[in-house]
Amino acid sequence: MNDNRSVQRCLALLRCFRRGPGQSLTELSKSVGLHHSTVLRLLSTLQSEGYVRKEGMQWSLTPQLLEIGFAALANxxxxxxxxxxxxxxxxxxxxxxxxxxxxxxxxxxxxxxxxxxxxxxxxxxxxxxxxxxxxxxxxxxxxxxxxxxxxxxxxxxxxxxxxxxxxxxxxxxxxxxxxxxxxxxxxxxxxxxxxxxxxxxxxxxxxxxxxxxxx
The missing domain is CATH 3.30.450.40 (GAF domain)
Structure with missing residues (x-):
């Protein structure tokens, strides 16, 4: 997968959480218009870096993203x-x-x-x-x-x-x-x-x- 395309898809996926926590793989896939396997791969990467978590069948952002958010506010x-x-x-x-x-x-x-x-x-x-x-x-x-x-x-x-x-x-x-x-x-x-x-x-x-x- 093209690195630039991967970053774009990952950012689009993160923006989906504006609607709130607790979203399923199906909901996220529909929101970004990508196949389940592609979205799952992106989520797994974000999970390994500590930016998302899975509880049951629901995905949510973690407070670790606040580090980036506060840095953005400072700028x-x-x-x-x-x-x-x-x-x-x-x-x-x-x-x-x-x-x-x-x-x-x-x-x-x-x-x-x-x-x-x-x-x-x-x-x-x-x-x-x-x-x-x-x-x-x-x-x-x-x-x-x-x-x-x-x-x-x-x-x-x-x-x-x-x-x-x-x-x-x-x-x-x-x-x-x-x-x-x-x-x-x-x-x-x-x-x-x-x-x-x-x-x-x-x-x-x-x-x-x-x-x-x-x-």
Missing amino acids: TGVSDLIQSSLQGLADQFSGSANIGEKIKDEVIIIARANSVSELRKILIVNLRVGSALPPESALYSALDLPEAEWSIAKYPDRKVTTVGISLFSGAVRSLSLGLSINDDEYYGDKIETELLPALRVKRDEIRRLMRLGDV
Whole structure:
């Protein structure tokens, strides 16, 4: 088997566990579109390296992958100062603030802060650092937007609106800054007159802290 192809298949297999632990060989084979024997060979290799485990007929990831995950987080450039800055934004608007980075056709949350009033919604939405959001999300739509423009996504079932702006766009990285707020408190002109100015000020602050661009 081609080494590059093996790595690609192995990574695709690991991504299948985003849906949660306890997946069968049949489920995994169907997800990656590979024969059972090929998937079993990949799983056996990952098991021998300590990254997956088998309990009965179910496969799950092991905590050893956290070593790679924490190393990846360290490379995002998100420091305690940046996290504190993001927390200030979330608290100011009683919402949730996120920094996202573009990875292929998704945006991955690399930093997240939630106000106290958002704790109940967090349990429902289940977003966290490492969560991937689709192209229709405000955080993704904001990637590479001009400085003055912004994106918006509404979630009527939760009475939540998310607003996003571009944080940084370069040859290697593309990042966005997003804020989710309660519709009962921020609506209509208040988004443009109160929320967006604060979001742009926070963008400049985070850029300086992350040493992005010339800011």
